[in-house]
Amino acid sequence: MMETLKLGSLTLTWLNGGDTFMDGGAMFGVVPKPLWSRKYPVNEKNQIELRTDPIFLQMNGKNILIESGLGYGKLSDKQKRNYGVTEESKIVESLAELELTPQDIDIICMTHLHFDHAGGLTKRTENGLISMFPNAVIYASDIEWNEMRNPNIRSRNTYWKENWEPIVDQMQTFTDEKEIEHDIKMIHTGGHSDGHCIITIESDGERLVHMGDLMPTHAHQNVLWVLAYDDYPMDSIQAKQEWIPATMKSKDWFTFYHDGHYRALKWDEEGNIVEAVKRERKQG
Numbered sequence: 001m002m003e004t005l006k007l008g009s010l011t012l013t014w015l016n017g018g019d020t021f022m023d024g025g026a027m028f029g030v031v032p033k034p035l036w037s038r039k040y041p042v043n044e045k046n047q048i049e050l051r052t053d054p055i056f057l058q059m060n061g062k063n064i065l066i067e068s069g070l071g072y073g074k075l076s077d078k079q080k081r082n083y084g085v086t087e088e089s090k091i092v093e094s095l096a097e098l099e100l101t102p103q104d105i106d107i108i109c110m111t112h113l114h115f116d117h118a119g120g121l122t123k124r125t126e127n128g129l130i131s132m133f134p135n136a137v138i139y140a141s142d143i144e145w146n147e148m149r150n151p152n153i154r155s156r157n158t159y160w161k162e163n164w165e166p167i168v169d170q171m172q173t174f175t176d177e178k179e180i181e182h183d184i185k186m187i188h189t190g191g192h193s194d195g196h197c198i199i200t201i202e203s204d205g206e207r208l209v210h211m212g213d214l215m216p217t218h219a220h221q222n223v224l225w226v227l228a229y230d231d232y233p234m235d236s237i238q239a240k241q242e243w244i245p246a247t248m249k250s251k252d253w254f255t256f257y258h259d260g261h262y263r264a265l266k267w268d269e270e271g272n273i274v275e276a277v278k279r280e281r282k283q284g
């Protein structure tokens with residue numbers, strides 16, 4: 001069963017993009033474990049569960065994805081161990097439940113292009129790698145797209161040519177802000193990566209903010225709790241200062257790609273959860 005969120009006249013559905021268990025210390029940067037472990041469960045290996053689940057919605061007759069999932073059949077056994085992968089993408093199966101196929105996707109909005117977000121954009125076949133969503137326009141910031149194709153010594157570990165070479169002709173980039181289908185906005189923030197952006201969606205007076213990896217889980221609400229993976233942590237903090245208190249004040253939704261426990265929630269100005277869509281967890 002896939003979780004959904006009603007936003008005005010829209011329905012958002014979380015697809016199964018795969019599951020990873022990453023080092024909790026890296027995910028909370030300089031924050032001491034006794035603090036962050038109160039906010040987010042951690043296992044005996046110091047790993048925390050991080051889903052990689054795209055969000056699907058339909059708007060103006062278009063089938064739209066936010067992010068693309070981890071991908072399937074592209075990671076080596078060593079990579080699976082390193083990233084704590086317990087499940088790869090089941091996007092085809094998720095879309096089938098909605099009576100859709102990957103060919104039906106029209107638009108994909110990417111907050112950034114790290115492997116755990118962009119891995120699902122391509123797939124392996126007997127004849128090599130091809131686009132997973134061949135009919136989609138894929139949006140990302142121009143800074144992000146340029147760095148993905150020309151990674152530096154640090155970022156080459158996460159920007160992989162397997163995830164971009166088959167989709168070159170599908171990419172559309174923007175500089176500061178991009179409006180899509182009138183009610184979706186992609187806004188460049190930097191921070192986690194130089195080209196990182198956040199996404200807002202509005203419908204019938206309701207609004208959500210998708211912070212991407214500036215707030216990968218609900219436990220990253222504190223503006224100072226940024227990832228050791230962030231290339232520009234002060235930019236992350238600045239963007240969080242700008243967006244999180246204002247979104248809390250207006251009681252808009254936050255949605256998550258990585259959170260293993262919450263799909264979406266609203267906080268009041270004191271940081272109390274006032275409404276939430278929880279992830280349904282398998283029993284046993």
